[in-house]
Amino acid sequence: MTESAEEIAGGRDSSVLSLLSELNEDQREVLLLRVIADLSLEHVAGIMKKSVGAIKQLQRRALLALKAHPELENWGSR
Numbered sequence: 001m002t003e004s005a006e007e008i009a010g011g012r013d014s015s016v017l018s019l020l021s022e023l024n025e026d027q028r029e030v031l032l033l034r035v036i037a038d039l040s041l042e043h044v045a046g047i048m049k050k051s052v053g054a055i056k057q058l059q060r061r062a063l064l065a066l067k068a069h070p071e072l073e074n075w076g077s078r
Helices: 005-009 013-021 025-036 041-048 052-067
Strands: none
Touching: 013 025, 025 041, 025 052, 041 052
């Protein structure tokens, strides 16, 4: 049986917070609003007073930064 995303992430709260703290403020805010709060690109753009394109770039760069982090190197190879 494979683990669900929730099971894999469960118990890793401190690791997730640690990783997020390494992002710049805008990247962290975008991920929190898009992923945790589940807001649309348009809604996040309005909150942050940025264009939708800028929000897409911030989200992309934040995810790339997290993906490149050494703690996540083998995360998907379970």
